[in-house]
Amino acid sequence: xxxxxxxxxxxxxxxxxxxxxCTVSGGSISSSSYYWxxxxxxxxxxxxxxxxxxxSGSTYYNPSLKSRVTISVDTSKNxxxxxxxxxxxxxxAVYYCATELVVVVAATFWFDPWGQxxxxxxxx
Amino acid sequence: QSALTQPRSVxxxxxxxxxxxxxxxxxxxxxxxxxxxxxxxxxxxxxLMIYDVSKRPSGVPDRFSGSKSGNTAxxxxxxxxxxxxxxxxCCSYAGSHRVFGGGTKxxxx
Numbered sequence: 001x002x003x004x005x006x007x008x009x010x011x012x013x014x015x016x017x018x019x020x021x022c023t024v025s026g027g028s029i030s031s032s033s034y035y036w037x038x039x040x041x042x043x044x045x046x047x048x049x050x051x052x053x054x055x056s057g058s059t060y061y062n063p064s065l066k067s068r069v070t071i072s073v074d075t076s077k078n079x080x081x082x083x084x085x086x087x088x089x090x091x092x093a094v095y096y097c098a099t100e101l102v103v104v105v106a107a108t109f110w111f112d113p114w115g116q117x118x119x120x121x122x123x124x
Numbered sequence: 125q126s127a128l129t130q131p132r133s134v135x136x137x138x139x140x141x142x143x144x145x146x147x148x149x150x151x152x153x154x155x156x157x158x159x160x161x162x163x164x165x166x167x168x169x170x171x172l173m174i175y176d177v178s179k180r181p182s183g184v185p186d187r188f189s190g191s192k193s194g195n196t197a198x199x200x201x202x203x204x205x206x207x208x209x210x211x212x213x214c215c216s217y218a219g220s221h222r223v224f225g226g227g228t229k230x231x232x233x
Contacts, residue, residue: 017135046127046227047162047170047213060220063125096169100222109158109217112181113173 002027004097004115012091012122018084023096027079030055035047035100035119036080036112038071040093048093053080053102094119125155128214128225130231135231141202144228146214147195154195161190165210173212174199206232207224208222 008020022036029036037052051061054070061069065084073080084091095118098111129147136142146153146161153159157179164198172181174190187203197216201208204225209232214225 007193037222045225047129049222049224052222060222062140062221086150087190103158103217108176109156110175110181111162111170111215113171113174114171117169 002099004099005111006095006097006115006118008118008120010119010121012087014088014122018082018087018091018120018122020082020095020118020120021079022081022095024078024080024099029073030075033067033102033105035060035102036071036073037098037100038082039061039096039098039111040091041096041116041117042060042090044092050082050084050095054102062121065069070106089122091122125218125221125223128216128223130212130214130228132226133229135229135233136201136204137233138204138206140204141200142204142230143164144199144201144212144214144230146199146225148197148216148223149195152194152216152218152223153197153214156217156220157192159190159192159197159207161188162213162215163210164213164219170213172215201230210233211224227230 003025034050037048053059068085070083098114161174166169177189177192
């Protein structure tokens with residue numbers, strides 16, 4: 001049974017780069033059936049998809065964040081990571097990592113399971 | 125890429141049914157049968173309730189059902205229970221990206 005856990009700094013200064021890692025347990029990040037996604041939720045607001053990565057390194061990004069986002073995968077550590085550059089207070093949010101089924105492989109789409117989420121605050 | 129449109133809030137009494145709509149475009153909701161719904165209680169991670177428009181994961185009560193017509197997907201909760209009070213989000217596959225709805229707060233009166 002897959003489990004995901006986010007880790008990283010809870011406080012980032014404006015204009016700096018937010019960096020988070022998601023550790024996958026209970027399965028291999030190199031599975032051909034899954035993408036690995038990042039989703040965020042500003043306090044009191046809705047969910048926003050940030051991007052997803054395949055174990056090969058192929059990525060899809062939210063067009064509104066694409067210029068600032070890099071998602072990478074480390075198969076040797078069963079981890080994938082998020083970097084968001086030039087952050088502002090608007091990037092303050094709970095950041096979730098989640099497993100996404102590969103539609104072209106599984107002919108199914110969902111985000112499940114999710115990590116517990118980690119709050120990142122952008123403040124000086 | 126715009127968020128899918130959901131009503132900000134809906135409410136119902138215990139035992140009643142409520143329906144939450146999720147409106148997108150032909151590029152997302154209308155273009156694929158890949159809409160999922162998530163339930164989120166305060167301070168918790170979202171939980172998958174419906175996938176592929178109308179399928180239920182194991183463990184989700186059959187009081188939860190989904191459907192789609194054109195560019196609008198819907199989540200119906202019948203026999204409302206107090207524990208159903210939560211935020212609900214739809215999400216659509218859209219080829220090279222994925223898009224969530226703005227969320228709907230369900231209040232059980």
